[in-house]
Amino acid sequence: MTFLLILLAIIVIIAFMSIKIVKQSEVYIIERLGKFYKVADAGLTIILPFFDHVRSVVSLKQQTMDVPPQGVITKDNVTITIDTVVFYQITDPAKAVYEIQNLKKGIEYLALTTIRDIIGKMSLDETFSSRDGINNKLRIVLDEATDRWGCKVDRVEIKDINPPADIRDAMEKEMNAERNKRALILESEAQRQSAITIAEGKKEAAILEAEAEREAKIRKADGEAQAIKAVAEAKAKEVQMVYDAMKKADPNDKLVQLKSLEALEEVAKGEANKVFIPFEATSALSSLGAIKEVLKDEDKNKKK
Secondary structure: OHHHHHHHHHHHHHHHHHEEEEOOOEEEEEEEOOEEEEEEOOEEEEOOOOOEEEEEEEEOOOEEEEEEEEEEEOOOOOEEEEEEEEEEEEOOHHHHHHOOOOHHHHHHHHHHHHHHHHHOOOOHHHHHHOHHHHHHHHHHHHHHHHHHHOEEEEEEEEEEEEOOHHHHHHHHHHHHHHHHHHHHHHHHHHHHHHHHHHHHHHHHHHHHHHHHHHHHHHHHHHHHHHHHHHHHHHHHHHHHHHHHHHHHHOOOHHHHHHHHHHHHHHHHOOOOOOOOOOHHHHHHHHHHHHHHHHHHHHHHHHHO
């Protein structure tokens, strides 16, 4: 009975050692007698106890690795600190285990040396404006270097770039000066635009005012012309009525001369220095002169 229990225990131990369950997105590197034997994929795997053993468990997921902040010198001799993160994935588990002692350390050291090389060829301003270019160069170099380790570098991202305190102060002052300059430019541009708008408004107002004044003068002149025309027509009608009345009355010469004298008397009452006498009135005046001479002769005869 004891023998059976011991045998059952041995069988359970051997079964436990022989049966391996590999999780999803993982692989087992199995060695037999100290030599690489196979890569066990996800699922159930049977190995020989005491002959086979699991050398390493390798994850096939995409992994991230923070590269410690590193001080590097730019082309213009400014020391900056760069913080980087690397995204990688193992494509060949056997190479990742056997081709390098520590994959993460290898990627870290390679990233540091590559960052120094790339940043050393750039100025400080270029490091801030060319992050995408730096990321792409780092990814290409790391991907080519880690290919022989069974690893693929998908992305490299620079998390932060920290210049020295005095450089930061100078950059902040420069940015403030640039902002002030832009503000002044925008303000002057706004003032210029406002002045242009005001001038255009005044111009339009002057044009409209001149057109309104011209229209008013035209209408006024038109009104005066209409008024003069109406007065002239009225005078013409009045003259025509007088003429028609006189024509109907059939006046004789004496009446005409009498009316001429009455008109001459009214003219003489004016302030003018010169008086124009109608031709019809001269005959009447001459008759008056003749009568006066006759009366004078009669007075002389009586005295004699």
